[in-house]
Amino acid sequence: MDWQNYLELTDDSIEDLRSVGYLYVKQGCFDIALDFFNALLILHPGNSYDESIIGALYLEKGKYLEALEHLDEVLKVDPSNYLVLLNKAKTLFSLGYRTEAIAITKMLSNCPDKKLSSQASALIEAYL
Template sequence: MANKNWSDILGWGEDQVEDLRFTGYAYLRQGKYEIALNFFQALVVLDPLSAYDRQTLGGIYLEMNEIEKAIRELESSLKLEPDHGPTLLNLCKCLLQKGKVKEGLKYARKLRKNEDRYIANMAKALLLAYS
């Protein structure tokens, strides 16, 4: 299934994929994670090289406390966009929740110097909480 180009099979262009992404994000913003999950699961099949869709799917899994699935998607996203701060922060949270404190703190130490103040402050808070 991964080798098929589902957008071509469905006759979809970027506009249809973007509509799907927009709708999924609207559900996500409302906190309707179960509904948003379906959209982003479809999106990673339709656009497997989208780091955004994979990071969002990972974030949804994190919110739903499905940590193993979250880690898998976040790591896949980082293969496409290795230095994405929000994805690294979510991976850090997942690792800490899973009890992999040493590995999680490694990410937190790196992120505490992030240029995005929100990410840096969250990383500092995680360092204080888990050190």
């Protein structure tokens, strides 16, 4: 069902909900933010940004299997999303899947985004 049309929500309304959810993230209110972003996925299924935020929130809350599920959904659509790959590596390290996590972080340590590459290098050093 197309909930956005059924509820007569405009794209601007969806963006407003996304902004409010992000503000809750910035305040550290992760449970409330999760409610917003899960609702956004119902209203706008398949949105990679919303999926990546949910994955990051579950990672932050220590719910690693849930995080991995959402991060993998994003990577199906955008396999070179460096930030999502970094979050996936963190999740895999937390779950004990060191081999796959190290492979991802080694690849990310050479990415053009210096901030992400340095975080990946730090992860490698922490887990080796």
